[in-house]
Amino acid sequence: MSFTTRANERxxxxxxxxxxxxxxxxxxxxxxxxxxxxxxxxxxAIDRAAWLSHRSTSVGA
Incomplete structure (x- = not known):
């Protein structure tokens, strides 16, 4: 999980x-x-399955 102000688009x-x-x-x-x-x-937020999937496709990127 992560949060920020609505205006913080970066x-x-x-x-x-x-x-x-x-x-x-x-x-x-x-x-x-x-x-x-x-x-x-x-x-x-991200669930565990999505994190593992994202992590495996972005390693070395």
Whole structure:
């Protein structure tokens, strides 16, 4: 799992390159950042089978 602010598109690209996917239903307002534009966060995740598959195809890439 990994998360970042909704506006941080660079981090979201890294997560995607690592094989993580976003499920918008899991996005959340971060409770520790207060009431500002950085509060909305997106969550990316990957299950074990997908990670192993992604890892085996990206070794040496």
């Amino acid at each position: 981090s979201q690209r890294v997560m995607t390159k690592l094989g993580l996917t976003r499920d918008p239903s899991r996005d959340f307002e971060h409770p520790l950042v207060g009431d500002w534009d950085g509060a909305p966060h997106v969550l990316y």
